[in-house]
Amino acid sequence: MSNQVLSCENVTASYGAIQALHGVNLEVNQGEIVVVLGANGAGKTTTLRAICNMVATEGTVMLNGSDISKADTADIVNAGVAHVPQGRGTFAALTVLENLEVGAYTRTDDEVQSDIEMWFEKYPVLGERRTQAAGSLSGGEQQMLAVARAAMSRPTMMLLDEPSLGLAPLIIEDLFQTFAQLNKEQGTSMLLVEQNANLALEIADRGYLLETGEITGSGSAEELRNDPAVQAAYLGA
Amino acid sequence: MQLLLQRIFDGVSDGAVYASIAVALVLIFKATTLINFAQGEMAMFGAFFAYIFAVQSGILDFLGNQYLIIWVAAIIAMVLSAGVGITIERTLTRPFDPEDHLPVVLITLGLFLGINAIAGIIWNYQARVMPAMFPNGSDDKIVIFGARLFYDTIGTIVTLGVVLYILFIILNKTKMGLAFRAVSANVESARLVGVRTGRVLSFGWALASAFGALGAVIVAPRITLQPSMMAAIVIYAFAAAAVGGLDSVGGAAIGGMIVGLTKSLGNGYLGSWHFGLEHPPLEFLPATPLLIPVLILLAVLWFKPSGLFGTKRIERV
Numbered sequence: 001m002s003n004q005v006l007s008c009e010n011v012t013a014s015y016g017a018i019q020a021l022h023g024v025n026l027e028v029n030q031g032e033i034v035v036v037l038g039a040n041g042a043g044k045t046t047t048l049r050a051i052c053n054m055v056a057t058e059g060t061v062m063l064n065g066s067d068i069s070k071a072d073t074a075d076i077v078n079a080g081v082a083h084v085p086q087g088r089g090t091f092a093a094l095t096v097l098e099n100l101e102v103g104a105y106t107r108t109d110d111e112v113q114s115d116i117e118m119w120f121e122k123y124p125v126l127g128e129r130r131t132q133a134a135g136s137l138s139g140g141e142q143q144m145l146a147v148a149r150a151a152m153s154r155p156t157m158m159l160l161d162e163p164s165l166g167l168a169p170l171i172i173e174d175l176f177q178t179f180a181q182l183n184k185e186q187g188t189s190m191l192l193v194e195q196n197a198n199l200a201l202e203i204a205d206r207g208y209l210l211e212t213g214e215i216t217g218s219g220s221a222e223e224l225r226n227d228p229a230v231q232a233a234y235l236g237a
Numbered sequence: 238m239q240l241l242l243q244r245i246f247d248g249v250s251d252g253a254v255y256a257s258i259a260v261a262l263v264l265i266f267k268a269t270t271l272i273n274f275a276q277g278e279m280a281m282f283g284a285f286f287a288y289i290f291a292v293q294s295g296i297l298d299f300l301g302n303q304y305l306i307i308w309v310a311a312i313i314a315m316v317l318s319a320g321v322g323i324t325i326e327r328t329l330t331r332p333f334d335p336e337d338h339l340p341v342v343l344i345t346l347g348l349f350l351g352i353n354a355i356a357g358i359i360w361n362y363q364a365r366v367m368p369a370m371f372p373n374g375s376d377d378k379i380v381i382f383g384a385r386l387f388y389d390t391i392g393t394i395v396t397l398g399v400v401l402y403i404l405f406i407i408l409n410k411t412k413m414g415l416a417f418r419a420v421s422a423n424v425e426s427a428r429l430v431g432v433r434t435g436r437v438l439s440f441g442w443a444l445a446s447a448f449g450a451l452g453a454v455i456v457a458p459r460i461t462l463q464p465s466m467m468a469a470i471v472i473y474a475f476a477a478a479a480v481g482g483l484d485s486v487g488g489a490a491i492g493g494m495i496v497g498l499t500k501s502l503g504n505g506y507l508g509s510w511h512f513g514l515e516h517p518p519l520e521f522l523p524a525t526p527l528l529i530p531v532l533i534l535l536a537v538l539w540f541k542p543s544g545l546f547g548t549k550r551i552e553r554v
Contacts, residue, residue, distance in 0.1 A: 078431050
Protein backbone atom coordinates (compact mmCIF):
# COMPACT_ATOMS: atom_id res chain seq x y z
CA MET A 1 0.00 0.00 0.00
CA SER A 2 1.46 3.33 -1.00
CA ASN A 3 0.19 5.43 1.88
CA GLN A 4 1.48 3.05 4.51
CA VAL A 5 3.39 4.85 7.28
CA LEU A 6 4.43 2.00 9.49
CA SER A 7 4.51 -1.75 9.11
CA CYS A 8 5.79 -4.64 11.16
CA GLU A 9 6.52 -7.85 9.31
CA ASN A 10 7.05 -10.97 11.31
CA VAL A 11 8.56 -9.07 14.24
CA THR A 12 9.80 -11.13 17.13
CA ALA A 13 11.26 -9.76 20.33
CA SER A 14 12.84 -11.28 23.38
CA TYR A 15 14.12 -10.31 26.79
CA GLY A 16 17.06 -12.63 27.32
CA ALA A 17 15.74 -16.16 26.93
CA ILE A 18 12.09 -15.13 27.14
CA GLN A 19 10.45 -14.50 23.81
CA ALA A 20 7.75 -11.85 24.15
CA LEU A 21 6.65 -11.48 20.51
CA HIS A 22 6.24 -14.40 18.11
CA GLY A 23 6.04 -12.77 14.71
CA VAL A 24 3.79 -9.73 14.85
CA ASN A 25 2.39 -8.34 11.61
CA LEU A 26 0.62 -5.01 11.59
CA GLU A 27 0.44 -1.81 9.60
CA VAL A 28 -0.64 1.77 10.06
CA ASN A 29 -1.68 3.89 7.09
CA GLN A 30 -1.33 7.62 6.66
CA GLY A 31 -3.67 9.47 9.01
CA GLU A 32 -5.01 6.38 10.72
CA ILE A 33 -5.46 5.69 14.40
CA VAL A 34 -4.85 2.02 14.99
CA VAL A 35 -5.42 0.39 18.34
CA VAL A 36 -3.80 -2.77 19.66
CA LEU A 37 -5.97 -4.50 22.25
CA GLY A 38 -4.57 -7.12 24.52
CA ALA A 39 -4.47 -8.32 28.09
CA ASN A 40 -1.64 -7.77 30.52
CA GLY A 41 1.49 -9.54 29.32
CA ALA A 42 0.22 -9.97 25.75
CA GLY A 43 3.18 -8.01 24.39
CA LYS A 44 1.58 -4.62 23.72
CA THR A 45 4.36 -2.58 25.29
CA THR A 46 6.98 -4.84 23.71
CA THR A 47 5.46 -4.24 20.28
CA LEU A 48 5.93 -0.49 20.68
CA ARG A 49 9.42 -0.96 22.10
CA ALA A 50 10.30 -3.21 19.17
CA ILE A 51 9.27 -0.50 16.70
CA CYS A 52 11.67 1.93 18.42
CA ASN A 53 14.39 -0.73 18.62
CA MET A 54 14.48 -0.63 22.40
CA VAL A 55 14.40 -4.39 22.79
CA ALA A 56 16.23 -7.17 20.93
CA THR A 57 14.15 -7.81 17.80
CA GLU A 58 14.09 -9.81 14.57
CA GLY A 59 11.91 -9.16 11.55
CA THR A 60 11.28 -6.04 9.53
CA VAL A 61 9.93 -2.68 10.66
CA MET A 62 9.30 -0.23 7.83
CA LEU A 63 8.70 3.50 8.31
CA ASN A 64 7.64 5.55 5.29
CA GLY A 65 9.20 2.98 2.99
CA SER A 66 12.57 2.58 4.69
CA ASP A 67 13.70 -0.27 6.88
CA ILE A 68 14.24 0.91 10.46
CA SER A 69 14.58 -2.49 12.14
CA LYS A 70 18.28 -2.01 12.80
CA ALA A 71 18.26 1.77 13.20
CA ASP A 72 19.27 3.49 16.41
CA THR A 73 16.38 4.72 18.57
CA ALA A 74 17.51 8.34 18.16
CA ASP A 75 17.47 7.93 14.35
CA ILE A 76 13.97 6.44 14.46
CA VAL A 77 12.78 9.45 16.43
CA ASN A 78 14.52 11.71 13.92
CA ALA A 79 12.63 9.92 11.16
CA GLY A 80 9.32 11.02 12.68
CA VAL A 81 8.29 8.55 15.37
CA ALA A 82 7.25 9.82 18.82
CA HIS A 83 6.81 7.32 21.63
CA VAL A 84 4.84 8.08 24.79
CA PRO A 85 6.03 5.28 27.03
CA GLN A 86 3.98 3.60 29.69
CA GLY A 87 4.35 5.41 32.99
CA ARG A 88 4.70 8.79 31.17
CA GLY A 89 8.51 8.87 31.02
CA THR A 90 8.67 12.60 31.70
CA PHE A 91 11.96 14.10 32.90
CA ALA A 92 11.14 14.54 36.58
CA ALA A 93 14.19 16.70 37.34
CA LEU A 94 13.60 19.08 34.43
CA THR A 95 10.99 21.83 34.45
CA VAL A 96 7.75 21.56 32.49
CA LEU A 97 9.12 24.05 29.97
CA GLU A 98 12.40 22.14 29.59
CA ASN A 99 10.46 18.91 29.04
CA LEU A 100 8.74 20.52 26.07
CA GLU A 101 11.99 22.02 24.80
CA VAL A 102 13.77 18.70 24.91
CA GLY A 103 10.74 17.18 23.15
CA ALA A 104 11.66 19.40 20.20
CA TYR A 105 15.28 18.18 20.35
CA THR A 106 15.21 16.87 16.78
CA ARG A 107 13.74 20.08 15.36
CA THR A 108 15.74 22.90 13.82
CA ASP A 109 12.91 25.22 12.73
CA ASP A 110 12.01 28.40 14.59
CA GLU A 111 8.44 27.53 15.53
CA VAL A 112 9.34 25.62 18.68
CA GLN A 113 8.38 28.52 20.97
CA SER A 114 5.00 29.02 19.33
CA ASP A 115 4.30 25.28 19.58
CA ILE A 116 5.12 25.42 23.29
CA GLU A 117 2.75 28.35 23.76
CA MET A 118 0.10 26.42 21.85
CA TRP A 119 0.37 23.54 24.33
CA PHE A 120 0.30 25.92 27.29
CA GLU A 121 -2.94 27.30 25.91
CA LYS A 122 -4.34 23.86 25.43
CA TYR A 123 -3.33 22.74 28.91
CA PRO A 124 -3.22 25.94 31.01
CA VAL A 125 -2.19 23.95 34.08
CA LEU A 126 1.10 23.14 32.31
CA GLY A 127 1.58 26.83 31.49
CA GLU A 128 1.04 27.82 35.10
CA ARG A 129 3.65 25.33 36.19
CA ARG A 130 6.15 25.87 33.41
CA THR A 131 9.04 26.54 35.80
CA GLN A 132 8.16 23.70 38.18
CA ALA A 133 9.94 20.37 38.07
CA ALA A 134 7.88 17.86 36.10
CA GLY A 135 8.23 15.42 38.99
CA SER A 136 5.97 17.65 41.08
CA LEU A 137 3.01 17.27 38.71
CA SER A 138 0.07 14.95 39.35
CA GLY A 139 -0.32 11.78 37.30
CA GLY A 140 -2.83 13.35 34.94
CA GLU A 141 -0.72 16.47 34.43
CA GLN A 142 2.32 14.30 33.76
CA GLN A 143 0.43 12.38 31.10
CA MET A 144 -0.63 15.66 29.47
CA LEU A 145 3.02 16.73 29.56
CA ALA A 146 4.16 13.40 28.11
CA VAL A 147 1.75 13.72 25.19
CA ALA A 148 2.61 17.37 24.61
CA ARG A 149 6.31 16.54 24.73
CA ALA A 150 5.89 13.77 22.17
CA ALA A 151 3.87 16.08 19.91
CA MET A 152 6.62 18.72 20.17
CA SER A 153 8.76 16.69 17.77
CA ARG A 154 5.99 17.10 15.14
CA PRO A 155 5.92 13.37 14.53
CA THR A 156 4.30 11.66 11.58
CA MET A 157 3.73 8.58 13.73
CA MET A 158 2.84 8.54 17.41
CA LEU A 159 3.15 5.44 19.57
CA LEU A 160 0.96 5.66 22.67
CA ASP A 161 1.49 3.12 25.41
CA GLU A 162 -1.58 2.81 27.66
CA PRO A 163 -2.09 6.52 28.09
CA SER A 164 -5.20 5.99 30.23
CA LEU A 165 -3.43 3.93 32.86
CA GLY A 166 -4.17 5.14 36.37
CA LEU A 167 -6.00 8.32 35.32
CA ALA A 168 -9.42 9.67 36.26
CA PRO A 169 -12.16 9.14 33.65
CA LEU A 170 -12.55 12.86 32.88
CA ILE A 171 -8.83 13.24 32.23
CA ILE A 172 -8.82 10.15 30.03
CA GLU A 173 -11.73 11.59 28.03
CA ASP A 174 -9.83 14.82 27.54
CA LEU A 175 -6.61 13.04 26.51
CA PHE A 176 -8.39 10.95 23.91
CA GLN A 177 -9.95 14.09 22.52
CA THR A 178 -6.44 15.50 22.18
CA PHE A 179 -5.36 12.40 20.26
CA ALA A 180 -8.32 12.69 17.89
CA GLN A 181 -7.61 16.39 17.44
CA LEU A 182 -3.89 15.87 16.71
CA ASN A 183 -4.82 13.16 14.26
CA LYS A 184 -7.37 15.32 12.51
CA GLU A 185 -5.55 18.64 12.47
CA GLN A 186 -1.96 17.53 11.90
CA GLY A 187 -2.60 14.23 10.20
CA THR A 188 -0.52 12.40 12.79
CA SER A 189 -0.87 8.65 12.45
CA MET A 190 -1.19 6.81 15.73
CA LEU A 191 -0.59 3.36 17.08
CA LEU A 192 -2.41 3.15 20.38
CA VAL A 193 -1.99 0.34 22.85
CA GLU A 194 -4.84 0.18 25.35
CA GLN A 195 -6.74 -1.87 27.85
CA ASN A 196 -9.53 0.68 27.85
CA ALA A 197 -11.02 -0.83 24.70
CA ASN A 198 -14.27 1.14 24.72
CA LEU A 199 -12.60 4.50 24.55
CA ALA A 200 -9.83 3.36 22.22
CA LEU A 201 -12.26 1.94 19.67
CA GLU A 202 -14.21 5.19 19.76
CA ILE A 203 -11.35 7.19 18.24
CA ALA A 204 -9.65 4.36 16.30
CA ASP A 205 -10.10 3.53 12.63
CA ARG A 206 -8.89 -0.05 12.92
CA GLY A 207 -7.63 -2.43 15.52
CA TYR A 208 -5.63 -5.58 16.17
CA LEU A 209 -5.98 -8.17 18.89
CA LEU A 210 -2.73 -9.27 20.48
CA GLU A 211 -2.60 -12.43 22.55
CA THR A 212 0.57 -13.93 24.04
CA GLY A 213 2.83 -12.26 21.52
CA GLU A 214 0.78 -12.94 18.41
CA ILE A 215 -1.82 -11.03 16.40
CA THR A 216 -4.96 -13.12 16.66
CA GLY A 217 -7.46 -10.86 14.96
CA SER A 218 -7.99 -7.55 13.25
CA GLY A 219 -10.68 -5.42 11.73
CA SER A 220 -12.23 -1.99 11.58
CA ALA A 221 -13.18 -0.37 14.85
CA GLU A 222 -16.83 -1.03 13.98
CA GLU A 223 -16.20 -4.74 13.34
CA LEU A 224 -14.23 -5.15 16.54
CA ARG A 225 -16.90 -3.43 18.62
CA ASN A 226 -19.49 -5.83 17.28
CA ASP A 227 -17.36 -8.96 17.54
CA PRO A 228 -18.82 -11.10 20.36
CA ALA A 229 -15.37 -12.45 21.31
CA VAL A 230 -13.98 -8.92 21.60
CA GLN A 231 -17.01 -7.83 23.57
CA ALA A 232 -16.55 -10.67 26.00
CA ALA A 233 -12.81 -10.20 26.42
CA TYR A 234 -12.29 -6.44 26.28
CA LEU A 235 -15.57 -4.56 26.35
CA GLY A 236 -17.03 -6.17 29.42
CA ALA A 237 -20.27 -6.88 27.61
CA MET B 238 40.17 37.64 64.51
CA GLN B 239 43.36 37.60 62.51
CA LEU B 240 43.74 33.88 63.05
CA LEU B 241 40.11 33.17 62.22
CA LEU B 242 40.33 35.12 58.96
CA GLN B 243 43.58 33.40 58.10
CA ARG B 244 41.99 29.99 58.60
CA ILE B 245 38.99 30.97 56.53
CA PHE B 246 41.25 32.12 53.68
CA ASP B 247 43.25 28.90 53.86
CA GLY B 248 40.10 26.81 53.95
CA VAL B 249 38.56 28.57 50.98
CA SER B 250 41.77 28.14 49.04
CA ASP B 251 41.82 24.38 49.63
CA GLY B 252 38.06 24.20 49.25
CA ALA B 253 38.22 25.57 45.72
CA VAL B 254 40.44 22.68 44.69
CA TYR B 255 38.18 20.09 46.36
CA ALA B 256 35.27 21.79 44.64
CA SER B 257 36.79 21.44 41.18
CA ILE B 258 37.40 17.71 41.60
CA ALA B 259 33.99 17.29 43.25
CA VAL B 260 32.30 19.03 40.31
CA ALA B 261 34.09 16.63 37.94
CA LEU B 262 32.81 13.68 40.00
CA VAL B 263 29.28 15.08 39.92
CA LEU B 264 29.32 15.59 36.14
CA ILE B 265 30.15 11.94 35.58
CA PHE B 266 27.68 10.87 38.25
CA LYS B 267 24.92 12.86 36.58
CA ALA B 268 25.66 11.27 33.22
CA THR B 269 26.15 7.70 34.37
CA THR B 270 25.02 7.47 38.03
CA LEU B 271 28.51 6.16 38.75
CA ILE B 272 31.39 7.40 40.86
CA ASN B 273 34.53 7.68 38.78
CA PHE B 274 37.21 6.55 41.22
CA ALA B 275 39.89 7.48 38.70
CA GLN B 276 38.86 11.17 38.63
CA GLY B 277 41.78 12.32 40.77
CA GLU B 278 44.33 10.33 38.79
CA MET B 279 42.93 11.57 35.49
CA ALA B 280 43.28 15.11 36.83
CA MET B 281 46.87 14.39 37.90
CA PHE B 282 47.61 13.18 34.37
CA GLY B 283 46.16 16.44 33.09
CA ALA B 284 48.50 18.38 35.35
CA PHE B 285 51.40 16.47 33.80
CA PHE B 286 50.15 17.42 30.33
CA ALA B 287 50.35 21.04 31.42
CA TYR B 288 53.83 20.42 32.85
CA ILE B 289 55.01 18.97 29.54
CA PHE B 290 53.85 22.00 27.61
CA ALA B 291 54.85 24.64 30.15
CA VAL B 292 58.18 23.26 31.39
CA GLN B 293 59.50 20.01 29.98
CA SER B 294 59.27 20.68 26.25
CA GLY B 295 59.69 24.43 26.26
CA ILE B 296 57.30 24.58 23.30
CA LEU B 297 55.48 27.55 24.75
CA ASP B 298 58.57 29.55 25.75
CA PHE B 299 58.03 31.87 22.81
CA LEU B 300 55.08 33.33 24.71
CA GLY B 301 57.58 34.97 27.08
CA ASN B 302 55.41 35.62 30.14
CA GLN B 303 55.52 32.77 32.67
CA TYR B 304 51.84 33.12 33.59
CA LEU B 305 50.75 33.19 29.98
CA ILE B 306 52.77 30.02 29.39
CA ILE B 307 51.19 28.06 32.24
CA TRP B 308 47.68 29.29 31.37
CA VAL B 309 48.01 28.28 27.74
CA ALA B 310 49.49 24.98 28.89
CA ALA B 311 46.56 24.52 31.28
CA ILE B 312 44.04 25.07 28.50
CA ILE B 313 45.89 22.61 26.24
CA ALA B 314 45.91 20.15 29.16
CA MET B 315 42.16 20.59 29.61
CA VAL B 316 41.54 19.86 25.94
CA LEU B 317 43.83 16.81 25.98
CA SER B 318 42.20 15.58 29.20
CA ALA B 319 38.79 15.96 27.59
CA GLY B 320 40.08 13.74 24.79
CA VAL B 321 41.32 11.18 27.30
CA GLY B 322 37.92 11.29 29.02
CA ILE B 323 36.10 10.67 25.75
CA THR B 324 38.47 7.82 24.89
CA ILE B 325 37.92 6.16 28.26
CA GLU B 326 34.14 6.53 27.94
CA ARG B 327 34.07 5.06 24.42
CA THR B 328 36.47 2.19 24.90
CA LEU B 329 36.25 1.18 28.54
CA THR B 330 32.75 2.01 29.76
CA ARG B 331 30.40 2.06 26.78
CA PRO B 332 30.65 -1.65 25.94
CA PHE B 333 29.15 -2.46 29.33
CA ASP B 334 25.49 -2.52 30.27
CA PRO B 335 24.80 0.84 31.93
CA GLU B 336 22.30 -0.81 34.28
CA ASP B 337 25.02 -3.04 35.68
CA HIS B 338 27.20 -0.75 37.77
CA LEU B 339 29.75 -3.18 39.15
CA PRO B 340 31.87 -3.72 36.00
CA VAL B 341 32.23 0.00 35.33
CA VAL B 342 33.02 0.81 38.95
CA LEU B 343 35.71 -1.87 38.87
CA ILE B 344 37.04 -0.37 35.64
CA THR B 345 37.36 3.06 37.21
CA LEU B 346 39.13 1.49 40.19
CA GLY B 347 41.47 -0.25 37.75
CA LEU B 348 42.03 3.04 35.96
CA PHE B 349 42.89 4.63 39.29
CA LEU B 350 45.75 2.19 39.77
CA GLY B 351 46.66 2.01 36.08
CA ILE B 352 46.91 5.74 35.46
CA ASN B 353 48.96 6.18 38.62
CA ALA B 354 51.36 3.44 37.53
CA ILE B 355 51.66 4.78 33.99
CA ALA B 356 52.42 8.25 35.33
CA GLY B 357 55.02 6.69 37.62
CA ILE B 358 56.66 4.91 34.71
CA ILE B 359 56.72 7.99 32.50
CA TRP B 360 57.59 10.67 35.04
CA ASN B 361 58.75 8.63 38.08
CA TYR B 362 57.62 9.49 41.60
CA GLN B 363 59.93 12.43 42.19
CA ALA B 364 58.21 15.63 43.21
CA ARG B 365 58.50 18.35 40.59
CA VAL B 366 58.01 22.06 40.85
CA MET B 367 54.97 23.17 38.89
CA PRO B 368 54.90 26.77 37.73
CA ALA B 369 52.19 28.77 39.51
CA MET B 370 49.13 30.09 37.70
CA PHE B 371 49.04 33.17 39.90
CA PRO B 372 51.80 35.19 41.59
CA ASN B 373 52.54 33.17 44.72
CA GLY B 374 55.60 34.69 46.27
CA SER B 375 55.56 35.53 49.97
CA ASP B 376 54.80 39.17 49.13
CA ASP B 377 51.98 38.47 46.66
CA LYS B 378 49.19 39.06 49.12
CA ILE B 379 46.91 41.61 50.58
CA VAL B 380 46.62 41.89 54.33
CA ILE B 381 43.16 42.15 55.85
CA PHE B 382 43.06 42.66 59.62
CA GLY B 383 46.50 41.12 59.73
CA ALA B 384 45.47 37.96 57.87
CA ARG B 385 47.25 37.21 54.64
CA LEU B 386 45.09 36.76 51.62
CA PHE B 387 47.36 35.50 48.86
CA TYR B 388 46.77 36.35 45.22
CA ASP B 389 46.92 32.61 44.65
CA THR B 390 43.79 32.17 46.79
CA ILE B 391 41.98 35.05 45.11
CA GLY B 392 42.96 33.77 41.67
CA THR B 393 41.83 30.24 42.50
CA ILE B 394 38.43 31.44 43.71
CA VAL B 395 37.92 33.72 40.72
CA THR B 396 38.93 30.96 38.32
CA LEU B 397 36.57 28.50 39.99
CA GLY B 398 33.78 31.08 39.82
CA VAL B 399 34.35 31.81 36.16
CA VAL B 400 34.57 28.15 35.20
CA LEU B 401 31.44 27.30 37.21
CA TYR B 402 29.62 30.10 35.44
CA ILE B 403 30.73 28.78 32.04
CA LEU B 404 29.61 25.32 33.12
CA PHE B 405 26.25 26.73 34.21
CA ILE B 406 25.79 28.36 30.81
CA ILE B 407 26.75 25.17 28.98
CA LEU B 408 24.36 23.03 31.03
CA ASN B 409 21.42 25.43 31.17
CA LYS B 410 21.53 27.49 28.00
CA THR B 411 22.74 25.13 25.27
CA LYS B 412 21.03 22.30 23.48
CA MET B 413 23.82 19.90 24.42
CA GLY B 414 23.40 20.93 28.06
CA LEU B 415 19.67 20.29 27.90
CA ALA B 416 20.35 16.88 26.37
CA PHE B 417 22.87 16.18 29.12
CA ARG B 418 20.36 17.00 31.84
CA ALA B 419 17.70 14.96 30.04
CA VAL B 420 19.96 11.91 29.94
CA SER B 421 20.76 12.52 33.58
CA ALA B 422 17.05 12.63 34.46
CA ASN B 423 15.90 9.65 32.38
CA VAL B 424 18.10 7.83 29.86
CA GLU B 425 15.31 5.93 28.14
CA SER B 426 13.11 9.00 27.69
CA ALA B 427 16.11 10.91 26.39
CA ARG B 428 16.57 8.32 23.66
CA LEU B 429 12.85 8.59 22.90
CA VAL B 430 13.11 12.31 22.16
CA GLY B 431 15.98 11.62 19.76
CA VAL B 432 19.00 12.31 21.97
CA ARG B 433 22.07 10.28 21.00
CA THR B 434 22.96 9.19 24.50
CA GLY B 435 26.45 7.98 23.57
CA ARG B 436 27.48 11.46 22.47
CA VAL B 437 26.02 12.98 25.60
CA LEU B 438 27.97 10.58 27.81
CA SER B 439 31.17 11.44 25.95
CA PHE B 440 30.35 15.11 26.43
CA GLY B 441 29.94 14.54 30.18
CA TRP B 442 33.26 12.72 30.47
CA ALA B 443 34.99 15.41 28.44
CA LEU B 444 33.64 18.23 30.61
CA ALA B 445 34.48 16.37 33.81
CA SER B 446 38.01 15.51 32.68
CA ALA B 447 38.76 19.09 31.62
CA PHE B 448 37.37 20.46 34.86
CA GLY B 449 39.36 17.99 36.98
CA ALA B 450 42.57 18.73 35.06
CA LEU B 451 42.19 22.44 35.77
CA GLY B 452 41.85 21.69 39.49
CA ALA B 453 45.03 19.62 39.44
CA VAL B 454 46.98 22.30 37.53
CA ILE B 455 45.89 24.89 40.11
CA VAL B 456 46.81 22.77 43.12
CA ALA B 457 50.09 21.34 41.77
CA PRO B 458 52.25 24.39 42.58
CA ARG B 459 51.14 24.18 46.23
CA ILE B 460 51.77 20.48 46.78
CA THR B 461 54.32 19.77 44.02
CA LEU B 462 53.64 17.67 40.96
CA GLN B 463 53.95 13.90 41.32
CA PRO B 464 51.79 10.88 40.47
CA SER B 465 50.27 10.52 43.93
CA MET B 466 49.52 14.19 44.41
CA MET B 467 45.74 13.74 44.23
CA ALA B 468 45.45 10.84 46.69
CA ALA B 469 44.41 12.95 49.69
CA ILE B 470 42.59 15.60 47.68
CA VAL B 471 40.30 13.14 45.97
CA ILE B 472 39.10 11.77 49.32
CA TYR B 473 38.03 15.26 50.39
CA ALA B 474 36.49 15.78 46.95
CA PHE B 475 34.39 12.61 47.40
CA ALA B 476 33.23 13.99 50.74
CA ALA B 477 32.49 17.37 49.12
CA ALA B 478 30.47 15.79 46.33
CA ALA B 479 28.46 13.69 48.76
CA VAL B 480 27.83 16.62 51.11
CA GLY B 481 26.54 18.72 48.23
CA GLY B 482 24.44 15.93 46.81
CA LEU B 483 26.03 13.74 44.15
CA ASP B 484 23.91 15.13 41.34
CA SER B 485 24.22 18.85 42.04
CA VAL B 486 27.03 20.83 40.40
CA GLY B 487 26.45 23.87 42.59
CA GLY B 488 26.16 21.58 45.61
CA ALA B 489 29.57 20.09 44.84
CA ALA B 490 31.14 23.54 44.71
CA ILE B 491 29.58 24.51 48.04
CA GLY B 492 30.44 21.08 49.45
CA GLY B 493 34.07 21.70 48.49
CA MET B 494 34.04 24.95 50.43
CA ILE B 495 32.40 23.33 53.46
CA VAL B 496 35.01 20.59 53.52
CA GLY B 497 37.87 23.02 52.96
CA LEU B 498 36.67 25.35 55.71
CA THR B 499 35.90 22.70 58.31
CA LYS B 500 39.25 21.09 57.68
CA SER B 501 41.11 24.35 58.04
CA LEU B 502 39.14 25.61 61.05
CA GLY B 503 39.12 22.20 62.71
CA ASN B 504 42.82 21.81 62.22
CA GLY B 505 43.49 25.32 63.43
CA TYR B 506 41.38 25.24 66.56
CA LEU B 507 41.44 21.62 67.56
CA GLY B 508 44.89 20.68 66.26
CA SER B 509 46.45 21.85 69.46
CA TRP B 510 43.59 20.69 71.62
CA HIS B 511 45.21 18.47 74.18
CA PHE B 512 42.45 18.30 76.77
CA GLY B 513 44.67 20.59 78.83
CA LEU B 514 47.07 17.73 79.34
CA GLU B 515 50.74 18.10 78.94
CA HIS B 516 50.86 14.79 77.17
CA PRO B 517 47.77 14.04 75.12
CA PRO B 518 46.36 10.59 75.75
CA LEU B 519 46.74 9.46 72.18
CA GLU B 520 49.65 10.26 69.98
CA PHE B 521 47.55 10.75 66.89
CA LEU B 522 45.29 13.24 68.58
CA PRO B 523 46.69 16.24 66.70
CA ALA B 524 45.58 14.57 63.48
CA THR B 525 42.00 13.95 64.58
CA PRO B 526 40.68 17.34 63.39
CA LEU B 527 41.32 16.10 59.86
CA LEU B 528 38.47 13.74 60.52
CA ILE B 529 36.01 16.61 60.82
CA PRO B 530 35.12 16.68 57.12
CA VAL B 531 34.46 12.95 57.35
CA LEU B 532 32.25 13.49 60.39
CA ILE B 533 30.32 16.17 58.52
CA LEU B 534 29.94 13.76 55.63
CA LEU B 535 28.54 11.13 57.99
CA ALA B 536 26.15 13.64 59.53
CA VAL B 537 24.85 14.77 56.16
CA LEU B 538 24.40 11.23 54.94
CA TRP B 539 22.65 10.34 58.18
CA PHE B 540 20.17 13.23 58.24
CA LYS B 541 19.90 14.06 54.54
CA PRO B 542 21.04 11.08 52.48
CA SER B 543 20.66 12.85 49.13
CA GLY B 544 23.08 15.57 50.23
CA LEU B 545 22.37 19.23 50.90
CA PHE B 546 21.41 20.06 47.32
CA GLY B 547 20.85 16.66 45.72
CA THR B 548 17.66 15.51 44.04
CA LYS B 549 15.52 13.42 46.31
CA ARG B 550 14.64 10.16 44.70
CA ILE B 551 10.88 10.05 44.51
CA GLU B 552 9.19 7.10 42.97
CA ARG B 553 5.55 7.03 42.16
CA VAL B 554 4.09 3.63 42.71
